[in-house]
Amino acid sequence: MQNTSINFKRQVTIKLADVRLQNALSRLQTRFVGGRSAVIGEINDLQETRTAAAAIRDLVLNDLEHWLLHFEQQATARGAVVHWAETGDDVNRIVADIAAQYGVRTAAKSKSMVSEECGLNDALEQVGVKVMETDLGEYILQLAHEAPSHIVAPVVHKNKEEIADLFAEKHRKPRTTDIAELCREAREILRPTFINADMGISGANFLVAETGSVLIVTNEGNGRLVTTLPRVHVAITGIEKVVPTLEDVTTLLRLLSRSATGQSITNYVSVLTGKKDHADHDGPEHFHIILLDNGRSSLLGSEMQEMLRCIRCGACMNHCPVYQNIGGHAYGWVYPGPMGSILTPLLGGLEAAPDLPNASTLCGACAVVCPVKIPLPDLLRKLRQRQMDRGMKSWQETLMLKAWAWLALHPMIYALTTKIGVRLMCLMGGKEKLLHTLPGARGWSDGRDFPVPAGLTFRELYQQGKHQ
Amino acid sequence: MRVGLFVTCLVDTIRPRIGFAAIKLLEAAGCEVEFPVQQTCCGQPGYNSGDQKSAKALALKFIAEFETFDYVVVPSGSCAGMIRVHYPDLFRDDPALLERFTAIGQRTYELTDFLVNVAKLAKIPGNFQGTLTYHDSCSGLRELDVYKQPRALLAMMPEVSVHEMVESTTCCGFGGTFSVKYGELSTRMADNKCQHVTETHTDSIVGGDLGCLLNIEGRLRRNGDHSTRVLHVAEVLSGLDKEE
Amino acid sequence: MNARDNILGKIRNAQVRTNAQAAATGLHTETINRHLAQHPRGPQPVPPDNLLACFKERALKLSSDVLQAADYLEVPTLLMHYLSEKKLPARGVCWPSLAELPWSAAGLDIQSRPANDQDLLGVTGAFCAIAETGTLMMLSGTETPATTSLLPETHVAVLDPCRIVATMEDAWDLMRKEYKQPPRAVNFISGPSRTADIEQTVTLGAHGPYRVLVILVPFAEITNDAR
Numbered sequence: 001m002q003n004t005s006i007n008f009k010r011q012v013t014i015k016l017a018d019v020r021l022q023n024a025l026s027r028l029q030t031r032f033v034g035g036r037s038a039v040i041g042e043i044n045d046l047q048e049t050r051t052a053a054a055a056i057r058d059l060v061l062n063d064l065e066h067w068l069l070h071f072e073q074q075a076t077a078r079g080a081v082v083h084w085a086e087t088g089d090d091v092n093r094i095v096a097d098i099a100a101q102y103g104v105r106t107a108a109k110s111k112s113m114v115s116e117e118c119g120l121n122d123a124l125e126q127v128g129v130k131v132m133e134t135d136l137g138e139y140i141l142q143l144a145h146e147a148p149s150h151i152v153a154p155v156v157h158k159n160k161e162e163i164a165d166l167f168a169e170k171h172r173k174p175r176t177t178d179i180a181e182l183c184r185e186a187r188e189i190l191r192p193t194f195i196n197a198d199m200g201i202s203g204a205n206f207l208v209a210e211t212g213s214v215l216i217v218t219n220e221g222n223g224r225l226v227t228t229l230p231r232v233h234v235a236i237t238g239i240e241k242v243v244p245t246l247e248d249v250t251t252l253l254r255l256l257s258r259s260a261t262g263q264s265i266t267n268y269v270s271v272l273t274g275k276k277d278h279a280d281h282d283g284p285e286h287f288h289i290i291l292l293d294n295g296r297s298s299l300l301g302s303e304m305q306e307m308l309r310c311i312r313c314g315a316c317m318n319h320c321p322v323y324q325n326i327g328g329h330a331y332g333w334v335y336p337g338p339m340g341s342i343l344t345p346l347l348g349g350l351e352a353a354p355d356l357p358n359a360s361t362l363c364g365a366c367a368v369v370c371p372v373k374i375p376l377p378d379l380l381r382k383l384r385q386r387q388m389d390r391g392m393k394s395w396q397e398t399l400m401l402k403a404w405a406w407l408a409l410h411p412m413i414y415a416l417t418t419k420i421g422v423r424l425m426c427l428m429g430g431k432e433k434l435l436h437t438l439p440g441a442r443g444w445s446d447g448r449d450f451p452v453p454a455g456l457t458f459r460e461l462y463q464q465g466k467h468q
Numbered sequence: 469m470r471v472g473l474f475v476t477c478l479v480d481t482i483r484p485r486i487g488f489a490a491i492k493l494l495e496a497a498g499c500e501v502e503f504p505v506q507q508t509c510c511g512q513p514g515y516n517s518g519d520q521k522s523a524k525a526l527a528l529k530f531i532a533e534f535e536t537f538d539y540v541v542v543p544s545g546s547c548a549g550m551i552r553v554h555y556p557d558l559f560r561d562d563p564a565l566l567e568r569f570t571a572i573g574q575r576t577y578e579l580t581d582f583l584v585n586v587a588k589l590a591k592i593p594g595n596f597q598g599t600l601t602y603h604d605s606c607s608g609l610r611e612l613d614v615y616k617q618p619r620a621l622l623a624m625m626p627e628v629s630v631h632e633m634v635e636s637t638t639c640c641g642f643g644g645t646f647s648v649k650y651g652e653l654s655t656r657m658a659d660n661k662c663q664h665v666t667e668t669h670t671d672s673i674v675g676g677d678l679g680c681l682l683n684i685e686g687r688l689r690r691n692g693d694h695s696t697r698v699l700h701v702a703e704v705l706s707g708l709d710k711e712e
Numbered sequence: 713m714n715a716r717d718n719i720l721g722k723i724r725n726a727q728v729r730t731n732a733q734a735a736a737t738g739l740h741t742e743t744i745n746r747h748l749a750q751h752p753r754g755p756q757p758v759p760p761d762n763l764l765a766c767f768k769e770r771a772l773k774l775s776s777d778v779l780q781a782a783d784y785l786e787v788p789t790l791l792m793h794y795l796s797e798k799k800l801p802a803r804g805v806c807w808p809s810l811a812e813l814p815w816s817a818a819g820l821d822i823q824s825r826p827a828n829d830q831d832l833l834g835v836t837g838a839f840c841a842i843a844e845t846g847t848l849m850m851l852s853g854t855e856t857p858a859t860t861s862l863l864p865e866t867h868v869a870v871l872d873p874c875r876i877v878a879t880m881e882d883a884w885d886l887m888r889k890e891y892k893q894p895p896r897a898v899n900f901i902s903g904p905s906r907t908a909d910i911e912q913t914v915t916l917g918a919h920g921p922y923r924v925l926v927i928l929v930p931f932a933e934i935t936n937d938a939r
Contacts, residue, residue, distance in 0.1 A: 009650075016656050024911070031912040044757045052754040059747070065723045066744055078893075084716040136918060137909035153909065160911050183907060183915045190919065195829050210748055211894050221862065221905035221920020228858050228897065239719065244747055246884045251754030253880070261908070264770070265845040268920070269900035276896060281826055281857040283896045293719045300726035321639045325656050359650050361643025361657075362516060363606035384518030393518070397645075401514045405522035408477070408508040409529060418481045434689055443651025448658060448686030451482075451698075458475050458484035462503050467491050 001116045001147060005332030005344055005353035012359075015326040021157050025327055028156050032318040035262015036369065042264055043254060053255055054373040056248045057309035060209075060240075064300060067209045067242045068291065074212025078274025080287040088118030091292055095120060095201070095234055096127045098288055102232050104129055104198040110216070110223040111135040112203030113151050113312065114236050114292055116334045117347075120201070131201070132193045134222035136186055143170050149328030151335060152260050152314040157327050190222075200226035200284065204237035205312070206252065207289075210245040213273040214289060217257065217266040224268055233284035235272075239291045240308040246271075252311055255371035260313040295347040303382055307342050309372040316366035316376060322359060331356060338366040338376045345383055354392060357383035415459055422453040469587070471499045472537035474530075474551070474576075476544045477509040478678040486678060489706035490543045490579055497587035504533040510547045513644050515554060527555045531572055539586065540576040543702050544677050545608020548578040553611045578608050579702055580617040580676060589621070594707035597627040599670035602701075603661065603684065604637045605677035618676055618701045628704070633664040642683040658687040665696065672697040674704055753881045763843045763876045764928070770846030771926055774903035775916055781929040787870055788818035790927055791835070795820075798923075800866060804833025808855050810870060826857035827864050834860035834921075835868045840875040840883050841926075845902055848926070849883050852897035861901060867921040869901075872931040 015021055043049050060067045072082045085091040091114075099107070107124065109131055115121070121131045121142075133142040137155035141148060143166050148154030155163075160177050167182060168175035171189055176182060202223060206215040214235045216223045227233050243249045257263045276283035299305050317323040317337025328336035332353065333344045341356040350357075362377040370376060387393055407414045429435050429452030438445040461467075471494055475487040487503075494501045511526030530551065534540050542548040552573035559565035583589040602622070608614035615637075622628050641647065641657025648654075661684055665673045673688075673696060675681050685698035703709040713721075760766035768778050779794065781787050795802050803821035806813075811824035827834045836856070838848040848869050852858045861867045877883050880900070887894065905920030916922060 012650070012653050016652060027912045031908065042757070043755075045755055049755045056754070062727065063744065065720055065727065066741070068720070068723075070744075070748070084714075084719050086715045086718055090715060134919065135909075136907045140909070153912070155909050156912070163910055179910045179913050180915050180917075182910055183918060187917070187919055191829070194919070210751065213894060219905065220907050220918035222918070224858070224862050224899060225919055228862065239723075244744075245751040247751045247753045247881055250880045250884070254754075254757075264774075265847055265900070265902050267774075267902050267904075267906055271894065271898040272896065273894045273898075274896055279853055280896050281852070281854050282859050283852065291719075293722070297719060297722040297726060300723060301728070302726070321641070321657055321660075322653060325653060325660070358646070359653065361606065361639050361641065361646045361654075363639035363643070364610040365606075365637075365639065368610060381516060381518065384516070385520055386518070388518035397517070397649075401517055401519055401522070404509070405511070405514050405519065405526065408511070408526055409522075411506040411508055414508045422481050441648045443648035443654070444686070446651055447655030447690065448683065449689040451682060451685050451689070453482040454484055456484065458480040458487040458503075459505060461484050462487070463505065467488055467503075 001119055001334050003333045003344065003348045003352050005356055007332060008330060008355035008359060011330035011332070012326050015330050020159055021327050024157050024159055025324055028150070028153065028318065029324055032262060032314070036259055036315060036318070039258045039262050039264055043258065049251065049255060050371055050373050053252055053371055054309060056243065056251060057372050060242055060244060061300065061305055061308050064239065064242070067244060068239060071207050071209040071212055071242050074209065075274070075289055076212070078212055079277065080212065080274055080289050083288060083290045085290055085292045087294055088292070091118040091236055091290055092120055092123035094290055096124060096129070098232065098234055099124065099127070099129045099199060102198065102286060104232060106130045106132070106193070106197045107199040107201050108193050108197035108226045108230060109133050109201040110203070110218060110226045111138050111154070112201065112236055113334055114203055114238055115201065116148065117294060118292070120236070132190070132197070134190050134193060134226060136183065136220060139186060139190065140166065147329065148334070149336065150314060150317065151312055157329065194222070194225040194229050197230045199232040199234060200230040201234050201236070202227055204235045204241055205256070206249050207237065207242040208246060208249050208271070209242050211273055213271045215249055216270045216272070217253070217268065219267040221268060224270055227270060227272055227284070228282055231284055232286045232288070234288045234290065236290045236292065238296055239293055240296050256311055256313050259315040259369060259371045299346060304342070304346060304379060306374050307339070307346065307379055309374050310339055311372060313371055315369040315371065319365045319369050321363060321365065338380070342376065342379045342383065350383065350387060350390070350392065354387065357387065415457070418457050419460060422457060423455055426452050426455040469499045470538045471501050472534045472540045473501055473503045474507060474510070474534065474540050474542045474547065475503065476542060476547045476678070478682070479543060482682065483678055483700070485708050485711065486543050486700045486702050489700070489702035489708040490541065492593060492706040492708065493579070493583060493589065493702060494541060494587065496591065496593050497583060497589040499587060502537070507533055510550045512546060512550045515550065516644055520558065524558050527558055527569065531568060535568070535572055538575065539582065540572065541579055541582045542576065543579045543700065545578045545605045545612055545614050546677055546679065548576055549607040549611035551576045578612050578614050578676065580621055581612060581614050584617040584620050592621060592624045592705050594625065594705050594709070595627065596625055596704045596707070596709060598672065599629045599631055600672040600674045600704070601631050601633045601665055601668040601670045602636060603640060603673060603675040603680060605675055605680045606639050608676050609637055614676065621701070621705055631668045631670050633668045635664055640680045640683050642679045644679065647683060655687065658683050662687045662691060662693070666693070672699050674699050674701050676701050756879060756881070757844055759878050760843050763878060764873045766843040767841055767846055767876045770843065771903070772846070774846050776846060776903045776924040776926055778926045778928065781927055784929055784931060785814060787927055787929055788813055788815050788820055791868060791925070792818045792820055794925055801832055804835060804864060804866070805831050805860060806835035807837055807857070807860060809837055810835055827859045827862070829863060831864045833866045833868065834864040835870065836861050838869045838871050838875070840877055840886055841871055842880055842883055843876055844879050847900050847902040850899045850901060851887070851891070851895045853895055858897050858899060861899070862920055865922045866925070867923070868925045868927060870927050870929060873928050874930065
């Protein structure tokens, strides 16, 4: 997917003014924030479980090579073919080769954010493979030629009116805004796709090293259909997704569904090991697993390694006041919200996404809900440090910060400067005691007044004995 | 108890009354309060913008001025959090400094936290009358666990009626330089907060961090609300809210 | 050098071990092998007092239907009532293990074969069930085709209550005991398929079944004490 994060500020203006989006975002808040809150108490000791989950992820990340090799060995022993891809283009090429190898003309796809990273659908269309998204949200996006705006609820930004319009146009059926009818319509349209597709493409929420298994969580049933009916199954995911054992993945699942959608468990959890053999009645004859790096390995052993713990639950963006106000598209790439603000610059370069680490108040709401305790505000701050070290900050900002720091290190001059400054501001505020413009700080004063200072500093009043 | 007051740059320059309110409360709790006059800023603005160097310099300045006190008390969750949580992290590679900063960090408290849990203030000097709603500033809440403390103190004032707003713990959109750099977004977040405040139909909105309060007041006034009072919890508790 | 070598090389370089640590790698591999061999559990939920009651409560919460039969032979009658009440057709397919039930006597046309796209009703057993979340665990195989619980609009699972365990970890233990290795597909099913992609409104019946009925019936002569 093309990275348009450079347009962040302009997009913010557009999204803040988009009333339909604003309504959709408040629905998201109700469902996901309220949802998580309602079920997270089912976990006996939440903090202990989060600590255990973080430890499971760190166990793997600290020895990623070992765990990946173990996974590869186990998966291969069960008849899967494991591929390694350095970039998104490599993934596309591998899938295209697999399609050519088996004479694939149509592919049914269940949701995969990694495939969005690669731009897989477009690449396959170019080699003559028709790809149908089957996750309802992704299907709607495919019809509308739009990108997902949330990693779990991809079409959260659309309302039922818009979807009704889309279906009426593309399905050539009478328009309905009844949600159950819209779902039934999508089911009937997509059912032949599952039955007739040559290839199923999925992501993988986790890879279980112990058994060489691919684990997928879904609610709709499309994940099961796509990985059961077609004769070829291709699963694509990032190298960081490996988890040691079935017990470990269970601990993570306990947190994943509750953190993501407020469900005690997702409707379907599929653990897929190897291809169809004599002990099976159904399943793919060929099972291919593609492990994508795309910059993830560069985080290992660095101060950013903790970001690789991410299990893609979406809780951070659901609870982020910035995301709640602008939605996912403004972030400009596959991953929005706090985790996207860190991954996008790390995988795609800071120069392509200079706003993302800075468009945050570091309020910490994300870190509270992250099931694997990623210190998201700290990582955002570290990216800001990188920007400063690389001279990526504007000269105005750098000058302002340096000037303030210098003043603060020189108390006498600080005292004098602040005395003068507050008197000036007081004068400017007049009788109203409010400043309506702040020269050099239009970002504040375009939308807010500034209450004038008292006119005398605490320091000078204290020295005059005011406290006695 | 010898308490060093770290008054914060915003209180010093914009609303000194909060500093005097803090002194009054600390003295009412039996503390001996001093104001080291060379203090300036905790270094948060630079730190959050990625300037570790200046933050370290200001941290070293701070510890030189405050290390000898029994306690350091701060009428701001974000500055107290900077000192307790982030200063030690700045010096994690220097064992000697890490130890000193960890030690002083543990003796550094946000004001209401100190009054409730250390000084155990028994009688509130102020006599605020009316309804108010409380905004929970992010750093105080999430870095220092400040939530119950201001409410416990306000509950000791018989003529104060606290009405909780919807989403009191959601960020007001200040975020330091964020409020200027991403002004539109910040203003929208402030507006959401103001709506929640207005919906409580209370006389005042009270909080523990002046940055948040200036942000909220700025938006209230621009929206045409000139009647809702915006007060620091120290002003309410001390009775200094009555002064001009 | 291929992609595999490149990626593993990058990972190895990122996790450079000092000479001293390299000597201890033997110990390190031992830690990994021990973790695999022992596969320890994470923090566990509080175990329910009554597994059956807990399973039923959670299954109902997730919009499954749950019925209890006194014995095996009652199952077809129960199912017939259920289908009539909901005005659903009385025909479908079942797993071979359930073929001998008196379906036609109850007025049901049930064929013992895997489901195809036209079948509206699929009757299966289940490997076990999980009380914590009201979940069925299905293991694929020649006698337990996955399509029967997936393609039809109605999925009926006949389950012996003694196969209800407390947690997913307990379910894995059971699988390890009874199977040499995991089958091709382990599917955990927690109710009818659903989506909330349109306006965050949960709608039952997406691509999988519209409804799931669990019929609890003791298979053995000896009834189990509720735990």
